[in-house]
Amino acid sequence: MSRLWIMGCGDIGRRVARLYQNQGVEATGWVRSAASLSVGVKQGLAMRLGDMDQGCFFPRNAFEEAEIFWLLPPPPSGGIDSRLRRFLLAVQGAPKRIVLISTTGVYGDCAGRWIDESEPLKPQVERAKRRADAELALQAWGNQYNGDWVILRVPGIYAAERLPLERLQRGEPVLLEAEAPWTNRIHADDLAQICVRAMQVAPKHSIYNACDGEPLSMTAYFNQVAQATGLAPPPQLSLAEASSVVSAGMLSYLQESRRIKNHKLLNELGLQLLYPNLAAGLKAVMRNN
Template identity: 70%
Template sequence: MSTSNQNVWIMGCGDIGRRVGRLYQNEGVKAIGWVRGEESLRLGLEQGLAMRKGDVDQGSFFPIFALDEALVYWFMPPPPKGETDDRLRRFLKGVDAAPKRVVLISTTGVYGDCGGRWIDESEPLKPVAARARRRVDAEETVQAWAARFGGETVILRVPGIYAPDRLPLERLKRSEPVLREEEAPWTNRIHADDLAMVCKRAMEAAPAGAIYNAVDGSPSSMTAYFNQVADYAGLPRPPQVSRAEAPAVMGAGMLSYLQESRRIRNDKLLTELGIRLQYPSLAAGLGMTGG
């Protein structure tokens, strides 16, 4: 699908949105970013993107005709509470059949705990955390929209996103503990630049209705991840505690991530979309030997 003469809208144009926008800029294609905050607006404008400011939570929409046959990237996260993604529901209700294709960023958290097994897109959805259940609702909402209006959807299930400028350095500086290596869950990730490339490729080449695991295919334990980032940044490795000790020294958010373990394949992404990742491992993404 050529995007050279299409309207391209990036809804929720934060870091990944700006990276996607830069890919279009490099091709001389105008992409329009939608944001809620002044800081995101400023960063987008400084990059030279066409930016718009509005709040979907407050019912702010551009006229439907502006989105006619548009290619829409939906990068807005669901609301922080509840079981449904009311932001996406409100947006799709407001624009009806106007968009041609929607690429939705979901999460690999929709798979829930898999006991560290290798899984692919055929794994049944069994979200545990409320944030993952909201993402399942988003997937189902965009699929229902496509069925009703004949629009096209592509769903990307995304793990932790990293880049040299988006690492947990403050956490490491605070010496916050991690689990002992032998007890740590498996985690997955993707470099931010690779994710932006995947998003654009999905918009252009994915079959309608396709779902992909947008991961680098090189999982590691959560503890190994923090250790490698610490080594990269020249910081002390974090202290390790047992799983029994963790509730007393870790916040609820981190504890929730420790309840899920899975290793995720990306074979479908690589073969079906012809993707060649620039950073197929954390070591490669950080420019360290062994990548």
């Protein structure tokens, strides 16, 4: 059986590992902090500690014929994903398959249009540009070594532990519904099963939008979370008003709008999502709390 590595084994990585554990398959998680290492060990995972920014990696033969989930985010600044590029340079043609977590942010602003995987990439903010560079690096690796890769473009991730409850409790404003951008999301458990399915059955060199296919406006998202959790709905501001009070990072999210199809994901991977929309996900959250 191929060796299985989860590079960047945080919350999503541990969910992926748990699915393999349920099948009796052991995964090795790679993390950058002792705290993350401890959490993985408590779950019963084989864990390794390393820092890609310092050029720390195992010998190439550690990844010989390995199946690798690359969940490690790019560095927080710059225009390239130097972590992934450094890793690919080290492992060369050793891995059997690499599944990369990217972002739907690589599409940039689509003015609310419905898009699929054929949409040209036009990342507008630095974090999305680094993700686009990671995709290019992985594709170049595949061309050089005949390497097998799959790319998952992921939108906002939510789960019981990943809801904007503190923001709602603080009463931070959102945009007027009429001005709010379209946003897309996926439940963390669904993303984990997508990762596993992509590793197991996706055709070589496939790209998928890993979303639930039922976008909402950003304002509708916050309102639904507030209603489900019994919190007050957030106040609403116009975009002109919000531009003077929200952070630059949040403003960049408000300036991108797209509705993303997931037909290819569901059809090619034969998937049935646990939570096909936010309402289903929030219902499960409240049932389990």
